Amino acid sequence: MPPSRGRPIAVKLLVLLLVPLLSLVGLWAFAAVLAGGDGLRLLDINDLANNLAGPSEQVNVELQDERQVSVELLVNGQGAARLAKQRAETDKAVAAFRTASKSVRDLPPAMTTQLTALNTHLDRLGGIRRQIDGGTVAPLDVIDDYSQIADASFRLYDAMVLVPDMAIYKQARAMTMMGEAKELLSRERAVVAVVLARGRVDAREREAFTGMVATRRLLFDQALSRLDGGLRGPYKRLAESPVYREWLDAEDAIRGQAAMNGLPATAATWPVDGENLWKATDRNQNQAVRAIVRRVTPAAVGMLVKVGVAGGVGLIAVAASIILSLRFRKRLVRELAGLRDAATELAEVRLAGLIKRLRTNTAPVTADEVAPIEVRTNTSEVRDIVQAFNDVQSTAVAAAVDQARLRDGVNQVFVNLARRNQSLLHRQLLQLDSMERATEEPDELADLFKLDHLTTRMRRHAESLIILSDQAPGRGWRNPVPVLDVLRAAVAEVEEYERVEVLQPPPVALLGAVVTDVAHLMAELIENATLFSPPKTKVDLRSATTPHGLMIEVEDRGLGLPRAELDELNERLARMPEFDLAQSDRLGLFVVGRLAARHDIKVTLTPSPYGGLTAMVALPSSLLADQPAMSAR
Numbered sequence: 021m022p023p024s025r026g027r028p029i030a031v032k033l034l035v036l037l038l039v040p041l042l043s044l045v046g047l048w049a050f051a052a053v054l055a056g057g058d059g060l061r062l063l064d065i066n067d068l069a070n071n072l073a074g075p076s077e078q079v080n081v082e083l084q085d086e087r088q089v090s091v092e093l094l095v096n097g098q099g100a101a102r103l104a105k106q107r108a109e110t111d112k113a114v115a116a117f118r119t120a121s122k123s124v125r126d127l128p129p130a131m132t133t134q135l136t137a138l139n140t141h142l143d144r145l146g147g148i149r150r151q152i153d154g155g156t157v158a159p160l161d162v163i164d165d166y167s168q169i170a171d172a173s174f175r176l177y178d179a180m181v182l183v184p185d186m187a188i189y190k191q192a193r194a195m196t197m198m199g200e201a202k203e204l205l206s207r208e209r210a211v212v213a214v215v216l217a218r219g220r221v222d223a224r225e226r227e228a229f230t231g232m233v234a235t236r237r238l239l240f241d242q243a244l245s246r247l248d249g250g251l252r253g254p255y256k257r258l259a260e261s262p263v264y265r266e267w268l269d270a271e272d273a274i275r276g277q278a279a280m281n282g283l284p285a286t287a288a289t290w291p292v293d294g295e296n297l298w299k300a301t302d303r304n305q306n307q308a309v310r311a312i313v314r315r316v317t318p319a320a321v322g323m324l325v326k327v328g329v330a331g332g333v334g335l336i337a338v339a340a341s342i343i344l345s346l347r348f349r350k351r352l353v354r355e356l357a358g359l360r361d362a363a364t365e366l367a368e369v370r371l372a373g374l375i376k377r378l379r380t381n382t383a384p385v386t387a388d389e390v391a392p393i394e395v396r397t398n399t400s401e402v403r404d405i406v407q408a409f410n411d412v413q414s415t416a417v418a419a420a421v422d423q424a425r426l427r428d429g430v431n432q433v434f435v436n437l438a439r440r441n442q443s444l445l446h447r448q449l450l451q452l453d454s455m456e457r458a459t460e461e462p463d464e465l466a467d468l469f470k471l472d473h474l475t476t477r478m479r480r481h482a483e484s485l486i487i488l489s490d491q492a493p494g495r496g497w498r499n500p501v502p503v504l505d506v507l508r509a510a511v512a513e514v515e516e517y518e519r520v521e522v523l524q525p526p527p528v529a530l531l532g533a534v535v536t537d538v539a540h541l542m543a544e545l546i547e548n549a550t551l552f553s554p555p556k557t558k559v560d561l562r563s564a565t566t567p568h569g570l571m572i573e574v575e576d577r578g579l580g581l582p583r584a585e586l587d588e589l590n591e592r593l594a595r596m597p598e599f600d601l602a603q604s605d606r607l608g609l610f611v612v613g614r615l616a617a618r619h620d621i622k623v624t625l626t627p628s629p630y631g632g633l634t635a636m637v638a639l640p641s642s643l644l645a646d647q648p649a650m651s652a653r
Contacts, residue, residue, distance in 0.1 A: 070120070071120040071121060071123055071124045072120070072121055072124060072131075072135075072176070073177065075113070075116050075117035075120045075121070076117055076121075076138070076173050076176060076177075077173075077199075077309075078113045078116070078117070079110070079113045079114055079117050079142075079173065080170055080173055080199075080203065081113075082106070082109050082110040082112075082113040082114075083110060083166055083169055083170060084166075084170070084203065084206040085106050085109075085110075086103070086106045086107060086109075086110045086166070087162065087163060087166040087167075087206065087207075087210055088206065088209060088210050088213065089102055089103045089106050090103060090149075090152050090162055090166075091159045091162055091163060091210040091213050091214060092213050092217075093152070094152065094155070094157075094159050094162065095159055095213060095214050095217035095218065096217055107149065110145075114142055114145070118139065118142075121135060128179070130179040131176065131179045133179075134172070134175050134176040134178075134179045135176055137172050137175065137176075138169075138172040138173055138175075138176050140172075141168055141169045141172045142169060144165070144169075145169070148162070148165045148166070159210070159213075159214045160211070160214070160224060160225060160228055162210075163207055163210045163211065163228075167203070167207055170203045174196060174199065174200050174203070177196045177199070178193075178196060190246055191246075191247065191248060191251060193246070194242075194243040194246040194247050194251075195243070195247075195251070195305075195308055195309060197239045197240075197242060197243035197246075198239070198240070198243045198247075198255070198304075198305060198308065199305065200239050201236050201239040201240040201243065201301075202298075202301050202302070202305055204232050204235055204236035204239070205236060205294070205297065205298060205301060206298070207232050208229060208232050208233065208236065208271070208294070209291075209294040209295075209298065211225060211228065211229045211232070211274075212270070212274070212290050212291060212294055213291070215229075215274060215283070215287075215290075216283070216287060216290065216291065219282060219283060220282060220283065221274055221283075226274070226275060229271075229274055229275060230275050233271045233275060240255075240259075243255075244256065244259065247308075250311065251308050251311060254303075254304040254307060254308070255304055255308075258300050258301070258304060261300070263293070263296045263297050263300055264297060264300075266289070266293045266296070266297075267293045267294060267296075267297040269286075269293075270286070270289075270290045270293050270294070273286060273287075273290075274290075351398070355395070355396075355397045355398070355399055355402050356402065358395040358396060358397070359395050359397070359402055359405060359406060362394070362395050362406070362409070363409055366409065366413060371413065371416060371417070392410040392413070394406075497532030497533075497535045497536070498532050499532050500529035500530060500531055500532055500645035501529055501530055501532060501535045502527075502528075502529045502530075503525045503526070503528050503529060503530060503563060503570065504522070504524070504525050506530055506535055506538055506539050506542070507522050507525065507542060507561055507563070507572070508522060509539045510538075510539045510540075510541075510542035510543040510546060511543075511546060511561070513539070513540075513543040513547075514543055514546050514547045514550060515547070515550070516550040516555075519550055519555075519557070519558055519559055520546055520549075520550065520558075520559045520561060521558050521559070521560055521561065522561045523560065523561060523562045523563070525563040525564075525572075526563065526564060526565045526570070528565065528570060528644050528645070529644065529645040530639075530643055530644060530645065531643055531644070531645055534619055534643050537615045537618060537619060538615075538619070538621075538639065538643070540611070540615060541611075541612055541615040541616065541621065541623075541637070542572065542574070542637065544611055544612050545574045545612065545623075545635045545637070546559060546561065546574055548635075549574050549575070549576035549578075549632075549633070549635065550576070552576065552578045552579070552632075552633075553576035553577050553578035553632055554577065554578065557576070557577040557578075558577070559574065559575065559576050559577075560573075560574075560575045561573070561574055562575070566638070568638070568640060568641060569638060569639045569640045569641040569642075569643065569644060570638075570639040570641075570643075570644060571636060571637070571638050571639075572636075572637040572639065573634055573635070573636050573637075574634065574635040574637070575628050575630070575632065575633075575634045575635075576628065576630075576632040576633055576634075577628065577630040577631060577632045578631070578632035578633065579631065579632065580627055580628070580631055580632050580633055581625075581633065586625055586626075586627070586633075589609065589625055590624055590625055592609060592613060593609070593612065593613050593616065593623045593624070593625070594622075595613075595617070619639075619640075619643060620640050620642070621637060621638065621639055621640070621643075622636075622637075622638040623635065623636070623637050623638075624636045624638075
């Protein structure tokens with residue numbers, strides 16, 4: 021006979037919460053009468069924030085973007101469509117601000133004056149745009165025109181005293197200063213666009229930029245010192261971050277640049293540095309403003325006090341709620357805790373162990389590995405969840421087994437095809453070697469060498485499939501091989517080997533057992549360096565001994581990679597990556613990672629002083645021979 025179903029959890033929760041809810045409703049009705057005045061006050065504060073502060077801040081954001089695009093159009097002659105779209109966004113924000121501000125009533129005289137001044141400056145926006153479209157205005161004048169509108173909005177913020185509390189007013193004033201610092205950062209970015217377009221820093225631009233930098237830094241430091249701990253944290257971390265230091269370096273470089281000299285090599289990163297700092301500052305500003313708004317509710321404290329007084333009236337109801345809660349809490353907590361522990365053990369121990377085992381062993385699962393979870397419960401919903409977990413376990417195990425079999429089958433296909441290709445390519449190389457020795461015609465010999473080189477590269481690709489299948493290539497050496505020979509062998513497996521310059525390595529040798537894998541690893545890195553750098557540039561291959569082994573560097577002069585992508589690649593190389601068929605474009609990365617993990621080799625990608633990348637390969641001393649020796653098959 022099947023066990024009887026327990027009472028639904030919805031009924032238990034209803035019984036559990038009914039008395040507290042009724043009590044809270046009565047207390048709320050009583051407290052609402054007492055706290056009516058505070059509620060109206062909060063409503064007035066919310067009205068100012070929604071209809072003045074928020075819309076005007078959105079106008080500033082759109083004007084900052086429009087200023088940047090306008091300056092870029094003036095100096096580069098490009099981006100007209102983008103400017104038109106941005107102007108439409110600005111007009112929409114201005115219209116929303118003016119509509120919202122009209123709904124605010126009974127403003128203090130100071131705020132009314134500043135609001136009128138801001139609207140007057142906004143009326144000048146059309147004339148500024150006509151000058152930009154006609155090309156009759158200098159970029160610095162455009163920056164100044166937009167800046168006057170922003171300054172008017174900040175004067176409005178200064179007059180906006182939402183809460184007559186000295187502490188909260190100081191924090192709000194500090195946030196206004198942070199907003200002004202952000203506005204100055206926007207102006208600096210516009211000046212940077214002018215400087216990059218002209219390729220030099222004129223005296224007027226340097227003078228204006230110097231003033232912006234000095235004011236921005238002063239406002240930022242003063243605001244940071246006035247913010248309390250809760251608001252200061254994100255800005256303090258930003259001030260100590262590499263993003264902020266990089267922009268400081270860019271500011272100092274522009275301020276110290278002579279008018280007749282060209283820009284330094286680091287100028288290419290200035291727009292990126294400014295964009296990174298802008299995003300971080302915008303994020304902190306939004307978070308801090310929301311925090312300030314949440315603080316501008318001191319009346320809530322008074323309301324809580326009144327609710328606390330009213331709580332004495334509902335003491336009996338609260339006591340009844342506690343009794344009922346304790347009665348059902350223990351049973352529900354015990355059942356849910358048992359379910360949680362069983363589900364956690366299933367997910368983190370049993371399924372995780374099974375999946376880990378299936379990666380190397382595709383033997384059928386045992387009964388212990390798929391045993392259903394058991395939880396003692398009298399609640400029908402909890403029992404249904406237990407059954408659902410068991411069904412999920414069965415489905416997950418079946419999927420894991422199928423995936424393991426599929427992965428093992430794919431690996432076997434890779435190995436079989438690669439072994440066949442490897443055998444044929446080895447025979448082809450022997451045939452080519454025989455033909456090279458038999459001919460003396462220079463043209464024919466050159467063609468044979470090209471074919472020999474192409475076959476060598478094909479052999480490396482075949483060995484890559486073997487490596488991805490966790491197998492070892494068939495080639496090997498018995499005796500230690502000099503590092504110079506290993507590096508030359510790696511270069512010979514690269515298409516554009518003529519561009520690779522192998523500098524003289526130290527007189528050390530590699531153990532014969534690791535020669536093939538190290539040469540393959542280096543060939544993958546060298547080929548990446550040649551593929552992602554200009555055709556006319558050289559790829560340098562340097563090596564030096566270290567206290568822990570041998571360091572080999574592959575340096576190219578390409579475009580490099582963004583920091584985020586570089587960190588992701590280094591994280592993958594630090595551990596043996598799981599081969600993913602969906603990422604076949606990163607085949608070389610998987611091969612390098614597998615080979616590095618196989619021999620405890622550390623591979624790190626770092627920016628190159630030439631703008632490209634440097635791949636640093638650290639070979640441990642356990643792979644090195646005591647004395648250099650000639651290689652032997």
